Amino acid sequence: MVLSVTEKSYLHESLASVPPARPDGRKADQFRPIEVFTDFLPASNGSSKVVASDGTECLVSVKCKVVDHAVEEDLVVVDVDIAGHRDDSGFVQGIASTLSKVLSTQLDRSCLRLTKKYSFKLYIDVLVLSSFSHPLTLISFAVYSALNSTQLPKLISSDDDLDVAELPTFHDYDFVKLNVSVPLLFTLAICGKNVLVDPASNESDVANNGILVTWNNGKATAPIRTLGLNEDYVSGVSPQSLQDSIKMIEQVAPEVLQALGGI
């Protein structure tokens, strides 16, 4: 929804006040309720759908392929498609590049190792059906639940194939669950001195700046960077707000992981 200048100014004032008054009544460190569905696409190894309360919807499918890891360097390929945005726009390409960099560098390659010669290569396809706010947090939740519900074919041939030229053979119907720690990406909005987690679209419109924080293996890691959420209200922020946002993620991320793990 497009807000008028006056509405935006009112919203900005209330978000910058102490404590922040968010339009949907959330606390500063509270996420929007989401619905998560997993493992419903029969043709892919893992899938998930995440629907946020504002109608933002994100689908992720994980497919795998057996490759010679001496030949193929990249074992994770991420493709992002956001409805309403051109594929070659900076917004979509930026999100795709961030995601593929985080996933390809931070996913443990040994989890994808099949034999001494072959590995699984994961193709992660992200489709955002409708987005109102910055979709990165939601995409990251969807990728997390999709990868955690991924079932890979079970190997029945020997896993030492360096000497014998033998292609891996798989069990007819048994699968093995992919066990990998997946990084989560959080977007936060900074309004005045307040830090707000999971900003909705109207909150993004009046935020002074956005922060992207990545969470992996129990700590906040790189990439951490400022993120443009709008063009009207963007301004500099105090270093303290940056530290506050990392602290806030350190508090909420374990709870988010627990909630996502319960699926």
Add this chain to the structure above:
Amino acid sequence: MNITDRRRILGPSNAKPLVFERLESSEQAAQPPQEKNNENESMYIKNGLVSNANGSSYLELKRGESSEQCTILLSSVYGPRPSRGAFSSKASLSVQFKEVTIEKIPSGELKEICNFLSNIFSAVINLERYPKSGIDIFLSLIKNPITSDEANLEPIIAACVNGITLALADAGIEIFDTVSAGTYKRNVVAFSKNGTEVVGLWKDKEDDTANDILSVIENCRGNYLQNRKGIIEYLIRSKNADI
């Protein structure tokens, strides 16, 4: 004996061969490069090299003595020029980054850098001052310090921030502050308001700085003050030279 060449089209009869004047060495010596040796880092700045742009800056950053570790960046600003179509109460900003020589940076990362830079400069340029117009910034990386496969983008991003600020100043576009960026290990922080406000933070690779973001910012601030001093000194000197 008068022999005329009938096989070629000759110039007019009073044509004279082209003779170039000898370059005067005194003119070159008049403008020594701005050297500031801190941590073996030196910066050479020259504004206004691109004649058809509204403002431009040429930046050469050297780390150490070797010419290998050298970043050369040309930034040009076009605008504010009228934008067609729907009315907009403020200028729209676009940043394009291009590697002029061998392309080593993946295109997705280039987009990320452009998004990051345009976010910084939408906070810095007084866009309300230029309604119904567009400001386009083009960055050409002439020499890339990356030699290995692993991309080390941080010095390039910092150079981009400094280069754009200089080019904007050259174009006479209103900016709220001389923004500059400082690097520390694998972090880049762009500051404004004398280092009290952060307009951009880029941390792409994990390093040993752990989670203490405040000390990272503090370390970048030292580098920022140095870079900003170089920029302002150059601007004042070039202004005095004009008068």
